[in-house]
Amino acid sequence: MISKKYYFCPSIFPAMFNKMIASILPYMPKKLVWIFSRKYIAGETIEDAIRVSKELNTQGILVTIDLLGEYITKLEEATTNKETYLWIIDTIEKAKINGNYSLKPTMFGLLIDPEVCYQNIREIVLKAASYNTFIRVDMEDSRCTDLEITLFRRLKAEFPKNVGLVFQAYLKRTLQDMKNLMDIHTSEIPLKYRLCKGIYIEPAEIAYKQYEEVNKHFLEDLEFMFQNGLYPGIATHDKPLVEGSYKLIEKYQVPKEKYEFQMLYGVTPELRNSIVSKGHRMRVYIPFGKQWFGYSTRRLKENPKIASHIIKALFIKG
Ligand SMILES: Cc1cc2nc3c(=O)[nH]c(=O)nc-3n(C[C@H](O)[C@H](O)[C@H](O)COP(=O)(O)OP(=O)(O)OC[C@H]3O[C@@H](n4cnc5c(N)ncnc54)[C@H](O)[C@@H]3O)c2cc1C
Numbered sequence: 188m189i190s191k192k193y194y195f196c197p198s199i200f201p202a203m204f205n206k207m208i209a210s211i212l213p214y215m216p217k218k219l220v221w222i223f224s225r226k227y228i229a230g231e232t233i234e235d236a237i238r239v240s241k242e243l244n245t246q247g248i249l250v251t252i253d254l255l256g257e258y259i260t261k262l263e264e265a266t267t268n269k270e271t272y273l274w275i276i277d278t279i280e281k282a283k284i285n286g287n288y289s290l291k292p293t294m295f296g297l298l299i300d301p302e303v304c305y306q307n308i309r310e311i312v313l314k315a316a317s318y319n320t321f322i323r324v325d326m327e328d329s330r331c332t333d334l335e336i337t338l339f340r341r342l343k344a345e346f347p348k349n350v351g352l353v354f355q356a357y358l359k360r361t362l363q364d365m366k367n368l369m370d371i372h373t374s375e376i377p378l379k380y381r382l383c384k385g386i387y388i389e390p391a392e393i394a395y396k397q398y399e400e401v402n403k404h405f406l407e408d409l410e411f412m413f414q415n416g417l418y419p420g421i422a423t424h425d426k427p428l429v430e431g432s433y434k435l436i437e438k439y440q441v442p443k444e445k446y447e448f449q450m451l452y453g454v455t456p457e458l459r460n461s462i463v464s465k466g467h468r469m470r471v472y473i474p475f476g477k478q479w480f481g482y483s484t485r486r487l488k489e490n491p492k493i494a495s496h497i498i499k500a501l502f503i504k505g
Pocket residue numbers: 324325326327353355381383384385386387422423424425426428449450451454455471472493496
């Protein structure tokens with residue numbers, strides 16, 4: 188066995204090799220791709236999502252359930268996806284899972300017909316509201332940013348307690364976008380945003396590219412949220428950002444029920460446990476569904492750095 192310490196060290200893992208893995212993966216047998224994907228995806232069925240959610244709930248961790256799928260090309264798919272989400276909410280609520288839901292608007296036709304997309308998601312939020320639960324609108328690539336903010340504004344006007352949005356710290360516009368939305372913030376029903384770095388490849392004109400720059404803006408955006416009494420979902424696995432967040436929580440004396448940390452299923456469980464052990468609220472994002480293959484390979488193409496994690500998952504057990 189090759190020495191893990193030397194061979195898999197991310198700092199020396201060649202970018203070329205990551206890119207190569209990312210490009211050949213879509214042509215590999217599904218079974219092989221599943222070997223790494225299963226670490227990050229609950230499974231194909233809702234039973235898988237329920238099983239994983241229950242395990243996390245028993246550790247005091249909340250979940251957000253996400254049906255895999257995005258960028259549909261035919262509007263009929265949007266109707267099917269909506270029906271599936273309505274069924275998922277009924278099923279998950281019956282199973283008494285402590286959590287909420289995340290969705291990607293391009294799965295409901297955002298880039299084909301934004302009005303149809305809005306009507307589809309409105310029905311889903313209406314269903315969520317009937318259970319007094321919450322839908323998080325994920326943020327996708329920069330073609331979607333304005334459309335998703337507009338969508339959120341409309342939904343929030345009708346369902347003030349049941350909908351939230353995601354912001355990406357790598358986008359140069361993010362702080363201004365947050366400021367622009369302050370007209371719909373109230374201290375009784377604070378705006379709830381997940382803050383993440385952002386996963387898509389964006390041009391340098393609109394996005395910060397350097398690790399330090401992205402982290403600096405992440406903490407600036409988070410500080411803005413704390414200063415203005417918003418409810419952040421601090422979505423990162425990056426230890427310096429977690430530590431920076433602790434400092435801001437301390438600085439603004441933010442009570443534990445006014446923010447949460449969020450992580451992706453299967454990623455950095457040690458860091459996750461350390462956050463939970465300090466008494467912070469934690470929510471894990473649980474992707475599931477038949478579209479895991481496309482999702483995994485697309486994510487890899489977008490961010491070949493993940494290839495080093497895949498190699499680890501393939502060769503290092505546990
Ligand atoms: C709950 C949640 C929801 C998200 N929603 C969105 C969204 O709506 N829109 C969007 O654009 N992005 C979303 N993201 C992705 C996010 O933007 C980042 O791409 C991702 O979280 C990696 O950034 P990081 O902050 O963890 O820092 P990084 O610097 O990328 O990673 C820090 C460390 O975390 C570990 N790590 C990170 N990713 C992985 C991985 N896949 N496998 C194994 N280890 C890993 C590594 O040890 C790495 O060194 C979400 C992330 C989370 C946690």
